[in-house]
Amino acid sequence: MNVAIYARVSTEWQAEHGYSIGTQIEACRKKAAEMGAFVVKEYIDDGYSGGFLERPALDSLRDAVQDGLYEAVIFHDADRMARKLIHQLILTEELEKAGCRPVFVLERFDNTPEGNMSYQMKGVFAEYERAKIRERTMRGKRAKLRAGKAICDSHIYGYDFDRGNSCYEINPAEAEVVRMIYRWYVEEMVGGCEYIAEKLNNMGIPSPSGNVSWCASSVRNLLHRPHYTGKYFANTQYHKKTGPKSYKRLPRPREEWIEMSCPQIIPAELHQKALSIKSKHRTYKVWQKNSYPALLQGVAVCGACGGSIRITGGGKRNARWYTCVNTPPRNGSKCAARLMDVVVTDALFWSVLEEICTSEETVTAYIGGRAGAECLPAIPEQNKRQKIVKRIEKIQTERTAVMSWFSQSLLSQSEATEKLASLKADESRLQNELAALENSPTSEVERLAPADICAVVRNCPASPEARRRVFLSVVEKVSVLRRDNNYGHKYLIDFDIVFK
Secondary structure: OEEEEEEEEOOHHHHHHHHOHHHHHHHHHHHHHHHOOEEEEEEEEEOOOOOOOOOHHHHHHHHHHHOOOOOEEEEOOHHHHOOOHHHHHHHHHHHHHOOOEEEEOOOOOOOOHHHHHHHHHHHHHHHHHHHHHHHHHHHHHHHHHHOOOOOOOOOOOOEEEEOOOOEEEEOHHHHHHHHHHHHHHHHHOOOOHHHHHHHHHHHOOOOOOOOOOOOHHHHHHHHHOHHHHOEEEEOOEEEEEOOOOOEEEEEOOHHHOEEEEOOOOOOHHHHHHHHHHHHHHOOOOOOOOOOOOOOOOOOEEEOOOOOEEEEEEEOOOOEEEEEEOOOOOEOOEOOOOOOEEHHHHHHHHHHHHHHHOOOHHHHHHHHHHHHOOOOOOOOHHHHHHHHHHHHHHHHHHHHHHHHHHHHOOOOOHHHHHHHHHHHHHHHHHHHHHHHHHHHOOOOOOOOOOHHHHHHHHHOOOOOHHHHHHHHHHHEEEEEEEEOOOOOOOOOOEEEEEEEO
């Protein structure tokens, strides 16, 4: 009989109380020897919570079980498989459907109604125990905080942490630096956080992280800390687990905060003045829409490589440039196309467009001249097919997400079934549309009449906004290629226009 062994431990506390990886593996190997089974592989999740199904070793084990590699999987106990009953039932059902059975070292569950009840009750108590452990831990931390003792060392600059008494003590050298920073910032007003950081670096004072270099953010953090006034609040936030090893920090209600005390370094009034000054000096960058609309934006493509044309620049000089997206190295390729000033390029393009639209005959001649040339890809059927394929890929991603949410008990079975059925119907409809599109003959694309194009361009007002509206109404794609090597704005640009 080929079997696998799975072991898991999530905290040091569990390792100290007999749940270490080595202890579990040794007991599982002894169990395999009693069964006369051959251990093919051992799967270990070290440091992963049993409250989630997404664990690297467990995922590999589930894939191997689906491939029929094992006849049994040995666990030290049911809570090593999972802490939640719903997760235990999901894993047990997966194993049994694949012709594999779970085996536990500490318990034996017969395949009878009584055995199934005992197994499920074990899972309920495992989940209850996990909740009680967390509740007792949090209650102990809150009691310690209310007694005026810090839970851990937050490494606050200006203080040393006394682990024996769980409290902060003033570090004289660092405290003097804190007072000096507040004096510079509030009383002497020598400058902002950047200037103060530069002064500290010139004096050779080590930073809070122990490095020689100070930065502006370190000074801002010192000015914002209430600890230096002798009073601060603890238990202001909590961590919500969002994955096997990921957390999210969320604020607690104001009534749950716990007031703490520590030795005072600066007066509370000085700290309030620093916060007031810092709030007034705080600046935000306000992005303003450029008054000149770029004529070719979103429609132009590079004549050298076929990549999209984007706009770069701006800033105080308000100089903007057309550039190919592949001009910086991207996906291993680099385009040699040069930058083009937006205003100059738009003026050159509009003069070319006006020349083409001199009369209906010139528009017809231009379109006819392009008919034999290599045209830009502007086939609506191809665009529609690409959109359908992307939507199908998105549906497959959503299906995977739904299964992940269901495994984490974020969705009930009925909700997951309903969502999967909806996704399957959408995928079937899109597959039918894609098949019909591929089997349909290519139809001739209906284009604007040359007379209409000519009339719209010739009657366009001279404002950039009006030209942009006309451009979008008559032009489908335009290829732009700069051919000169001049400096300044003496451009030689080739425009290849595809009309709608």
